[in-house]
Amino acid sequence: MRFLPVLLLSAAAAAQAAPNEALKPMAFLAGHCWKGEFPGGKQTDEHCFQWLLDGHALRDTHTVRAPGKPDYVGETLYYYDSAAGQVAYLYVENSGGHSRGTMKPSDTGLDFPETRFIAGGKELPYRAHWTTAPDAYEAVNEMYLKDKWVTQFKMLLRKQ
Template identity: 75%
Template sequence: MRPLLTLPLLPLLLSSIAVQAAPAEALKPMAFLAGHCWKGEFPGSKQTDEHCFQWAQDGHSLRDVHTVRTPGKPDYVGETIYYYDWSAKVVSYLYVENSGGYSRGTMKPATDGLEFPETNYIANGLTLPYRVKWTVSTDSYEAFSEMYVKDKWVTQFKMTLKKQ
């Protein structure tokens, strides 16, 4: 009978372990983003890209609402949740967007910013491999995105996003 009495306590014990382990520690390299919106223009166009970051789940995840605005067209909107994946021991993310596309990937801190290693964007049955690097400055970061097309990496865009 004793094991049955302790079974209801298991979720309480696990939740206290998770609180003490502080997964937010792994998200600290991203802390400069939280509580701010960051906006940039795509080179050679009037399209803007804005990312607004907020802590979620008491700092255990970071939410990024991403909006691309093009004059005369509907907004392209996506949302990313960054979190610490305990089993893989890495910061992971899930990105979903308003046209149904999505991706899952990881983030690694770099000496000059953040790296998002190769992963896949999936939409409408198509898969596009991509990778991204954010180089951080005082009140901005440069986003450099590449996609894998026809057996080689090509620049998708390079843009500076400034703190709003």
Template identity: 70%
Template structure:
């Protein structure tokens, strides 16, 4: 009985420590859930699973794109408060060796990820993203890429809480 009591007490302590730092609170609706959406053609799905880490100082997002008959594309984004720059920053790495570094700014309508670069195989792609909550159980992800000095829609996707 005593080990069970200790386990319950430590679980309560862990949950209490998982409250996010102030700067990450705009992202709190995502934490503890997976969110999944199907691309318009129906040939791929996109899933993001968010978890607080390190006493709420970090929000981890494990991202998986599934395409039937192909290996999964998997990446992880680590969101954290950059105290020197006084803003939320992120680092994204993926299983093909690509990566991004950028920032997140909360807006009146959701979360904005200003223009940054995705780098893979020696090439860089400039992109920007907006996440707009749609009720309590979904958000829209809108991504644009810059091609020849023009912003072009990369994708628009509704992800639903799983």
């Protein structure tokens, strides 16, 4: 019984562990869900972020919902790649597609440089930028199609 307070204090300290220094630009996302509507208002996208492994990783579980369709669900795990000296991520979605990429903080938010989404044996180059604001961020995703970058979507996601 004497060890119970020590265990409780240890658990509380772990839950409040500071994130890895390289992940701090993403700290505002952690512990919250963020929701936005795709252009046209017929689909929503919700991202929920939580720290993992004492702040060494950040999980983003996202769900795209559209009336009459099954949910599209994906998980991203952000972590500090010490060999490369940068934040990296692995994304996997419920249809089997995946990608690996990096995140770099910028003056206006977070940059996700060009990488490849792979599904069904095909690759799609894409990149993104999130412009941050209090209680919201705007995501701009671009795809490389027919020798040029094309905006896939712009979406404002608000803290829920």
